Amino acid sequence: MPKLRVHNLSVSIDGYAAGPDQSVDNPLGVGGEQLHEWVFKTSYGLEMLGLDSRGAGTTLDDEILRAGDVNIGATIMGRNMFGPIRDEWPDESWTGWWGDEPPYHHQTFVLTHHPRPSVEMAGGTVFHFVTDGIEAALDRAFDAAGGQDVRLGGGPSTIQQYLRAGLVDEMHIAIVPVLFGNGERLLDNMAGSGLDVVSFAASPSVMHVHLGQSSGP
């Protein structure tokens, strides 16, 4: 059975997936970039930025990061991950944070309350805007994935919705040794998620925790 998977989700030790005082200019919140520093020390992270990755070597962080993109056929994300625009779309000019060729290369479903035609990008990414809820988005994503798994991106509130509905099959989080004090909490009300810790491994930068459904299929 294809799965819904969350990968490489960085959280502070107090459970926040973004820093306090998020804004358009500061989409990760104050200090939020600290959550992602470990990614950009890996060869995979450096490649994403188009930088020289030859010195980064093969590390646990790099291996785990790469595993998140294996056997993924479609992506779901919340509107806040797609862009900073709230309420109605003023026009169709915003096509994501990622430029002309987003890193998805498959059908990508954006949850929103405001309909909009699909947008075809270079490199195979097609953004679809889903207005009829998380389960409808999941059905469409599984269809689009053609037997592969579906990756659930952020933000935290989108992941929370799928967690509360018990729809996430696997989740990998990277606990980063920073303290935010407040922000957008990820691991809240997890009782309904059905998830349990499957394994964990620490690198010099973060603690990786893999969660899975405690009752198998």
Add this chain to the structure above:
Amino acid sequence: MPKLRVHNLSVSIDGYAAGPDQSVDNPLGVGGEQLHEWVFKTSYGLEMLGLDSRGAGTTLDDEILRAGDVNIGATIMGRNMFGPIRDEWPDESWTGWWGDEPPYHHQTFVLTHHPRPSVEMAGGTVFHFVTDGIEAALDRAFDAAGGQDVRLGGGPSTIQQYLRAGLVDEMHIAIVPVLFGNGERLLDNMAGSGLDVVSFAASPSVMHVHLGQSSGP
């Protein structure tokens, strides 16, 4: 300057220092004992239980656990850590969970709303019952510690009170790879604590994080 220190405080990856559904029969909550398994794999933990510790060796967990008792001259704890009794003391028969000789061996201040005479135990532990608040308890503990540091025990709500007041100088937490879903949250509203991550180190069992005041004295 003597410090107020928290040590060896185990929390789940979703931030709980006890499992759900705490009760007198289940003081750590359902599954709460999983938070403390790492302690009882160390030689120090086995010694605490009076068990043979020779096979446990010297590990990071053991070293960090032992460091929590170094240079401590007094202890503060909440009433729930002292015992299961709520409201008025029915009599003076309850003298803690630890038998005739508690492991403190110094003056120990129990926060409560209900006055009670001090109790002198074997081995040097004296329990004092403080009814005039966390700052009064801290003043008395610093006096009793005679220049050494004061250790702040649990439970989570007591630690939360000192954290919110910005009174904790150092805190060590052990993040345990279990997910509780709900329970008593420790790392909440940490913005007023003044604490920041100083260092972290993972063992095969847990991720140790040391926090300290970000602005020095």
